[in-house]
Amino acid sequence: MLILGIESSCDETGVALVDASAAATQAGVPRLLAHALHSQIAMHQAYGGVVPELASRDHIRRVLPLSTEVLTRAGRTLAEVGLVAFTRGPGLAGALLVGAGVAVAMGAALGKPVLGIHHLEGHLLSPFLSADPPEFPFVALLVSGGHTQLMRVDGVGRYELLGETIDDAAGEAFDKSAKLLGLGYPGGPALSRLAGQGDATAHKLPRPLLHSGDLDFSFAGLKTAVLTTVKKQLAQHDVGTVAQLPPQVVADVAASTQAAIVEVLVKKALRAVADSGLQRLVVAGGVGANSLLRQQLNAGCAARGVRVHYPELDLCTDNGAMIALAAGMRVQAGLLPESSETVSYRFDVRPRWPLSELAPDRTARAETLPS
Structure with missing residues (x-):
């Protein structure tokens, strides 16, 4: 079965095609035939963040040309597609509706x-x-946008929440701290690049909940600490804006901020692995591309005899390949309802949708025309 996947949850339009047939599947994993992605970063930069209405309109412009591009790259036709998958949630409601509407059509x-x-x-x-x-099984550290979670994963649809953020996520801490440093949008990657030029020990920033005894996260207090540090540096250098600070000072704050975020993520993830008794850690989501995070997780896991796995760098951010893959793995796991049990193409989206609600007996709806 060929599966076309559409991702439109926020500011990236992604489309991909996977082959989930028995001949193409290895260990229950469909084969990726082609994928294409359009990022809206340039459009949103002028506003310092994502504008939902603009994001939705841009998805409308991009999704069909990207679908054509993917099918052409794969040497397949739309008529050969056996299932269309889309991101139902979480995300921006308007953006999700674009992908859902196109997929259902x-x-x-x-x-x-x-x-x-x-x-x-x-x-x-x-x-x-x-x-x-x-x-399977493994512990997963999900660090994507507004989500920071630790999960135990025993199979497709079999997810147990071990810990999550109680306020700001790691990605938000990166982005909000970057904004305080005048780094613009998207802030996280810019802060990480600047951190490479700074001294991570220059400023003593808090590591929230590091010793809490549980696996939850909190990064709102760190953002406040970064703000206080920036104000202190402005006063010490007798300037009014971050742009007037010496570049090394800004780089040092960036490095100290990144070090604080990464230390919490690494220590909590390693603690989750130890508590679970498992020997595999999966790291996924946009923050998972951070080089310092990967370096420290690699070292920590190696010292404990734990295998750590990451997506390819081009699949860390939102993309259609992961949506098509998840659909294919659900098909392979027998979690797709039979066509005879469905009667219409009604659909909805879930802008807020806890992953913990997803289970084998609560699959997303698959629908086809009445027989």
Whole structure:
């Protein structure tokens, strides 16, 4: 079965095609045939962040040309697609509706089923497309946008929440701290690049909940500490804006901020692995591309005899490949409802959708035309 996946949850439009047939699947993992991605970063930079209405309009412009591009790259036609998958949530409501509407329209035109996929499940399973795929069971560190979670994963749809952020996520801490440093949008990658030029020990910033005894996270207090540090530096150098500070001072704050975030993520993830008794850690989501995070997790896991797996760098951010993959793995796991049990192409989206609600007996709906 060929599966076309559409991702439109925020500021990236992604489309991908996977082959989930028995001949193409290895260990329950479909084969990625082609994928294409359009990022809206340039459009949103002028506003310092994502503008939901602009994001939705841009998804409308991009999704069909990207679908054509993917099918052409794969040497396949739309008529060969056996299932259309889309991101049902979480994300921006308007952006999600674009992908859902296009997917359902395609499914209705083809007379094929349509499957809504959880965005975070896509991230969670994305390392299975890497050159070094994991095996179930494993502990997963999900660090994507507004989400920071630790999960125990025993199989497709079998997820147990171990810990999560109680306020700001790690990605938000990166972005908000970057904004305080005048680094613009997207802030996280810019802060990480600048941190490479700074001294991570220059400023003593808090590591919230590091010794809490549980696996929850909190990064709101760190953002406040960064703000206080910036104000202190402005006063010490007798200037009014961050742009007037010596570049090394700004780089030192960036490095100290990154070090604080990464230390919390690493120590909590390693603690989760130790508590679980498992020997595999999967790291997924945009923050998972951070080089310092990977360096410290690699070292920590190696010292404990734990295997750590990441998605390929081009699949860390939101993309259609992870949505098509998750749909394919659900099909392979037998979690797709039979066509005879569905009667329409009604659909909805879930802008807020806890991953903990996703279970084998609560699959996203797949629907086809009445027989």
